[in-house]
Amino acid sequence: MMNLLFVCGLCVFFGVTLLQAVFAARASAAVRRFSLWAMLCANLLLLAFSLTIVLRNSTFYLNLYQISAAMRFSFSVDRLAAYFIMIISLVSATVCLYSLGYVEHHGSNTGKNFLLAMMSLFIVSMLLLVASDNTFSLLFFWEIMSITSFLMVMFDRDQADTRKSGLFYFVMTQMSTAFLMFGFIAIYHVSGSFDIAPVTGISETFKAFIFLSLFIGFGIKAGVMPFHKWLPYAHSASPSNISALMSGVMIKVAIYGLIRYLLFVLTPDRWWGVMILVFGTFSALLGVIYALKEHDIKKLLAYHSIENIGIILIGIGLYLIFQSYGFSDLATLALIGSLFHTLNHALFKSLLFLTTGSVVNATGTRNIEKMGGLIKVMPYTGILFLIGSVSIAALPPFNGFVSELMIFQAFLQSFIISNPFLKIILFLGLSLFALTSALAAACFVKAFGVIFLATPRSEEARKAKEVSWYMIAGPAIIAVLCILLGIFSFQLFSSLGFTLPITNMAFIGLALLVILGLVWLIMRLVGNRTTRRSETWGCGIISQHSNMEYTASGFSEPILTIFRPIYRTRKNVDRNFHDPGRSIFKDGIAEIHTFKLFEERIYLPVAHFIEKLSGVVSNLHDVDLDTYILYSFAAVVILIIAVGWFI
Amino acid sequence: MLWAYVISGLGIMGFMLMRFSRSEKRADYLNTLAIIHSAIYLILSVIALIKIQQPSYFFSRYLMIDRLSVYEVLISCVIFLLSSFYARGYVRRLVHSGEIEVRELTLFYAAYNLLLLVIVFAFYCNNLAFFWILLELTTILSAVLIVTLNAKENIVAALKYVFTASTAMLFSIIGLIILFALTRHATGTGTLNWDTLMQQAGTLSPRLFTFAFIFIFIGFAAKAGIVPFHTWLPQAHAKAPSVISVLLSAVLLNIGIYGVLRLYAVAHKTTAWHTVSLILIGFGVLTIIIAALSMLPRGNVKKLIAFSSIEHMGFLLVGIGLGTPLALFWVLFHTLAHALVKTQLFFSAGILHQQYHSNQFEDMKDVFALQPLAAWGLIIGSMAIIGVPLFPVFLSKLNILTQLADYSLPVMFVLLVCFLIVAAAFAAILIRTIPQSSESKLEPYHVSLSMQLPIVILFAGIVLIGVYFPAGLHDMLMGIVRSLGF
Amino acid sequence: MLSFLIYALVNTVFVILISPLFVSLIKKVKAYMQGREGPPLLQTYYLLGKLLKKETVYSGNTSLIIRITPYVNVVCVIAASLFVPVIYIPMSVGGIGNIILFLYLLVCAKFFMALAGLDAGSTFGGMGSSREMTVSAVIEPVIIIVFAALSLLLKTTNLYQMFAISLKSSLFINPSTLLISLSLFIILIVESARIPVDNPETHLELTMIHEAMLLEYSGPDLAMMEISHAIKQTLLMAVLINVLIPWGLTATPGVLSVSISVITFIAKGAVLAIVVGVFESLFAKSRLFRLPNLFMLAFFFSFSTILFELLR
C-alpha cells in the first residue's frame, strides 16, 4: 500500500520530466496542463503517504535501486522525514495548481516545457533527498536539487542580473555541496559506511569539524546569515512559482538535513546549541532589517525567508541547549516549535510568493513604489496576500503566531537554566527575537500598505487586472491552511501525542468570534449606519494625487534612521564643470548605494583574491617554447636534487 | 591474433595509397577506410576480450594481452570509431572552409590510422622500452596530425608538443636503463618486461627502484600532461582539429597514465610503494591545483576543456597513488568516464568552431538558435565533467575522495576546493556565453548526421554508465585490479 | 467553565465602562496643571455617545481595510481584557492569560490600525502608521524583556498566576518589582500614546502619531477606535497596578470581595491616572529619534532586574 503510493508518485514525476524534456520543442499548452495536473495528483499521493506515517508514527523502508552495493538508492521514512515530505508535497501541490495559470505567461514554448521538466525533477529530488536513508543518495539528490533549481533560476537568461544571480547561486550551491561532501566523507571515514546512523567513538575536535562543515554546508543552502547572499538574488531572478518552491521548500530541506544530523547522527555539545542560537538570532534580525529597506518585493520576501530560517535555527539552538541540560519537555517545546514554524513558513511564504507572482504579472514590475491601490482591482489576491502578511507578522490566531509563541515560551522559561552567563545570552536573544518579530510586522504593514492600499502609483498598477482562477485557487488553499493550522494547533499537537504548555488557540478563536458577534450586534443597535463617500482630507487640497501618498521608502525611513549603523551607505558623485578651474558646475551624477557589508567585505574580496591568483598562474602558460623547456629543466633538476636528498 | 591487427591496419593503409581523381569523393573514401579500420579493431578487441585467456604472450613475450590492456584498447577503439564517424562530416567541413588542403587528406588519414595501430600496440606491448618507443611514435603522429591544418600556430603548437614531450621522454630512457641495470644486478639477466618485473619486484632494491621510477615517471608525466610537464597540452588541444583533440585528450593521455599505473603496480610489490604513492599524490594534487586555477580566466572553449583534462589526469594520479584496490577500481572507471565525457565535449566544441570559426566564447552568439545540439552537448558535458550526479564522473569522484579521506582529510579538502573552482570556471563561462546574442544573424550551417549522431550516442552512454553499473564491467574492473596484484 | 464565562462578562464590561473615565481623568489633571478648568469627568462618555449618533464618512480611495479595522481593534482589545483580571483572579482556562498572547493581541490591533492609516492614501495617515510601527518595533524588545523579567521574578508566564503570586508574596519591598514597574510605566506611556512619545491633543503633523492614523475616521468607527484605545490604556494600567500594588484584588469570587477589588481598582487607577497626567504635564514632546533613549532606559531597568535576580 505505502509502497504503491510512494512509487506511483515518483513514477508520475519522472514520467512528467521525461515527457516535458523529450517533447520540449513541440509540446503544447494542453500537454503542459496535463503534466501539471499529473504532478498535482502525484503530490497528493505523497501527501497521503506522508500523512499516514506522521499520524501512525510508523516507519517505511524501501530499497529502490542500487548502482553498487555501497551506492544504494534506499529510502527510509520515519516521522521526521515524513513530516518534511508532507511539507514538500503540500506546497508543491498548491504551486502546481497555481502554475496551471502562471506558466503560460512567460517565456518561449520550449522554455516553458523545459521549466516544467525541471520543476518536476526538482520536486522529486527534494522528496527523495528527504527520504534517503544513506548519505550517497542524499548527496545524489542534493546535487540534482541544486542543479535543477539553478537551471530554473536561469529561466529568463537574457537579463544581465539573472546571469549574475545564476552564477552567484551556482557557486554558492556548489560550495555547500563541497562542505557537505567533506562532512559526509569524514563521517564515512570514521563509521566506514554511507548509512545515516549514529557515529560514536570520535574525538571531540574531529566531531566539531564534522559539525562545522555540515553546518556550513546546510547553512549555505538554508541561507543562514553570513552565507545568505545568494538567496535574494536567486529568488528575485527566478519565476515566482519557482521562488515559492525554493523559498518555501528547498531551504527547509537544508533545515531537515541539519536536524537529521544533529538528532540522529552526531551527539551535540552545548556550544553547538549556543552557536546555532547566535547564528539564528543574527540571521533573523539582519534578515528583517535588510528586508525593511528593500523595494523589490521578491527580494523583500527573500530577506524574510532568511529571517524565518533564523527563527527556526533559534528553536533548534534552544532545543540543543535545553537538551544538554536535560530539560527534555522544554527541549521538545522548542524543537516542535521550530518544526512547526518550518511548516508555517513553508505555507505563508509560498502563499506570499505566489500572490506576489500574480501581482508582478498584473503590474509588470517588481518595484513596490510603482504599485498601490491594487486591492480594489485584484481583491482576491489582495485578501490572500493580507492573510499571508498577517501570518508572517505572527498575529494571533494565525499559524505564524503559534510557532513563535512556542519559541517565546521556551525562551521565557529559560530561567530554569542555572548558568547565569548563558541565561543572559538567552535573554538578549529573547529581546532581539522580539525586535525581529515587531520589525517583521512593520515591514509587512509597509509591503501590504504600499502594494494594495491607497491609490495606484503608476499606469501599470491602474490597469492591473485580477488574475486567473488557478492563480487564486492555489494560494487560497494555503491561506485556509494558515488559519486552520493556527486555530487548531493545540488539538493538532495533542492528536500527534504532544501535550505542550501553549494556549488553546481554538478557545481564543472562539472568544474572538463571540466578541466580534457581540460588538457587531451592539454597533447595529446603537450605531448610526448611514455612510457617505468623500475626498481624503489633504489640508484642503482638492485633488488627492498619488504622489502625495506615503512611499515605501518614506514609510521605512524612521526605522532606517534608528538602525543607521547597520546600513552604511556609500555616495559616489561625479561632477562636470564648464571651466578647467572646476568652479562653474555644468552637470553631474550623484548616487547613494547601501553598503552591502557581506558582499563587499567577504564575498568579493575572496573572489578577487582567487581571480588574481588564477591570473598569475594562467599567465605562466601563455609563453613560448623556451620557457616551457625551462620549466621542465627546473623540474628535472629539482627532482634530481630531491632524489639525492631524500631517498 | 595480433597479426590480425597488423595486417588489417597495413591493408587499410595500402588502400589509402590508391589515388582517386575527384577530391570530394576522396575525403569520404579515406574516411570510410578509417571507419572500417576502427570497426575492425573494435571487433578484434572484443574477440580478444572474450576468446583469449588473459594474460597471454606473443612474439617472445614482447607483446601481451591482459585484462588491463584489453580494457584500455577497448576504450581507445570506441573513441576512435566515434571520432571516425564524426570525422566524416567534420573533415568535409574542414576542406570546405579551407582549413585543410585536399592533398593533405591522405597524410591526415594515414597518420590517423597509424596512430590507432600504434596506440593499440602500445597497450598490448609487454616491454617497457618497446612501450617507450611506441609512446614516442604517438607523439610524432599526433604532431603530424596537428600540423596538417593550414596555420602557422599549429606548427608552433606541434613543435612545443614535440619538444616538451620528447625531452621529458629522454629522461625516462635514463630511468629505463637504470631499471634495466637494477634488474640485471638483482637477477643476473636484465629485463624490462612488465610480467617479469612484477615477478621480480620483490627482489629489487626499493631505493633504486624509486630512483628509476622517478626518471621514468618524468616521461610518462609529460605524455599524461602532469604539471609541470603539461605545458604542451593546452595549445596542442586547442589548435588541433577537434577530432584530433578528442584523440589527444581521451586516448593519448590515458597511455601515460596507463604506464604510471603499471609501474605503480610493480612498485606496490616492493617496499618502495609508499614513497612512490607520496610522489604520485604530490604531483597529482599540484596538477589539480594548477589546472583549476588556470581554468578560471580562460576564454577559449577548447583550452578550457584541455585544462580540465589536465585536472582529471591529476585526479587519476592521486587515485593511483592511494593504491587501495577500491581507489584503483574507481581510477579505471574514471578513465572510461573521462574519455567519454571529453569526447562529447570536444565534438560539441568542434561543431561550434565550424559555426563561428573561433574557439573564443565571446564570439559564440545565439548558440541555442544556431547549434542547439552542440550547445546542449557543451552544457551537459560540462555538468558531467564537473561531477554532477546522473553522470559517471560523480561516482568515481565521490569514491576516490572517500578513499583519499583515509589517506589525508586536509588534502581531500584542498581537492574539494579545487573542484569548486573548476565548477565555477565552467559555470562562469557557460553563463556568460549561452545567452549572448548578436544583431548580425549568422546562418546555421547544416551539421551532417555523422557529426550529430556520435554526440547523441555519447550522451546516452554517459547517462547509462552514470546510473547503471553493469555486473560485467564491475567484474572486469575487479579482475584488472586483482591482476595488478592489489 | 461557567464561572469563567461570568468572570469574562463582568470583567470585560467593567473594563469597558471604567476606561473612558480614566481618559478624561487624565485630561482633567493635565488641564489643572495648565491652570485650566478642563472637561467634565464624563466628557469621554458624551463624546462616544455623540460619535455613535453621527454618520460615517469614507474617503473615495479607501478599501475594506478601513472598514474592518475598528472591529478588529475592538475585538482584539476586548479579547485582551480577558487576560487582565481586575475584579478577581479566576482559574485560567485553555491557557488564557498567556503574556505573549496578550501582547500580540495588542500588536494585532496596532497592525490593522497602521494599515488603515495607509488606506486612505493621505500623507498624515502614512506618516502616522510609519511612526507608530517604528515606535512599536523599538519598544517591543523592552516590553518582552520586562515581561521576561516578571516571569523570571514570579516564575510563571501566565498573567493570572503572576497576579496571584504577587498578591500572596508582598513584593512591594522587593526592589526588582519597583524597577519593573518603572519600565512598565514607561511602556504604559508609550502604548497609550502620551507625551513625550506622542501628543494626544493636537492634530499637528509634527507631533501626532496615533491621532494621525485616526484622521480619516468618523462616526461610530471613530467611537470604536477611541474606546479600544481607552481599554488598551486601562489594561496596561491594570497590569502595572496588579503587579506593583495588588492589594484588594481577590482570588476568590464573591460579591463582597469583588466589590472591594472593584473599588480598590478604581481608586488605584485614579491615582495612577493622576500620576500619568502629572507626568505628561511635566515633560515636553520629544523628537521621534530621541525616543530610543527613553526606551533604552526602560530596557536598562528591566535588564538590571534580570541581573538582580541572577545575582541573588
Added chain:
Amino acid sequence: MINLPVLDDITKILFVLVLATAVLIITVRTLSSLFNIYSVQSWFIAAVAFVMYLKTGSIVLLLLTILTIAGKAFLVPYVMRRIQKSMNMKRDVEFRYLTPIGSILVGTAMIFIVYWSFSKFLPELSSDDLFIFGAVIGVSLALMGMMVIFTRKRMITKILGYLTMENGVLLFSLFIAELPFIIELLIVIDLVMLIVLATVLAFGIDSSIDEFHTKLNSFTLWFKE
C-alpha cells in the same frame, strides 16, 4: 675481449672531450660550425662505443658504433645542413635566460649535482666506476642539451640541443649493452624520425605555409613506406 687499463683512461678522456663539445654547442654562434661540432661529438660517442666494444666484445656495441656514425655523424648533420641552406640563415646570435658564460657555469653545477645525486645510488648497481662516470656524464650532457634548447633562439639550434640530450642518453645506454639490440635500433630510428620531423617543422616556422606542406608530404610519405 681486450682488458687494458689504458682503455678506461681513453674512455675517460673521451668523456671529457664530449663535455667539451657540449660546452661548445652551448656557446658557438655560427650554425655550420655548430653542425660540425655536433658531428664531432657523435664521432666521440661512437669512439666510446667502439672502446666499450673492445673492452667487452659484445657485437651490439660494434653495431651501435656503426649506427651512430652513420646516423649521427653523417645523416642528421646532412639533413640539417640542407634545411639550413633552404632557410639560408647563417648564425644564431641571440641568447635567452642565460649568457653563454652563465650557461657554462650552470652546466658545471649540473655535473656536480648529478654526480652528487647519482653517486648515492649507482655504486649499488655496479662497482665499475666507468659506469658511474658514464651515467653522470650522460645525464649532465642531457641537461646541457636542455639548456641549449631554452637558451638559443633558432629552432635549428634547439634541435641540436635535443640531439645533444639524445647523445647523452646514448652515452649512458652504452654501458648497459645487454639491452636487446632490436630495441636500441628502434630507439635510434625513432629518434632520427623525431629529429627529421622537428627539422621539417622548424623549416615550416620560417617558410611559407605552402612549401612547408609540400615538404611535410614528401617527408611523411617517405617514412610511411
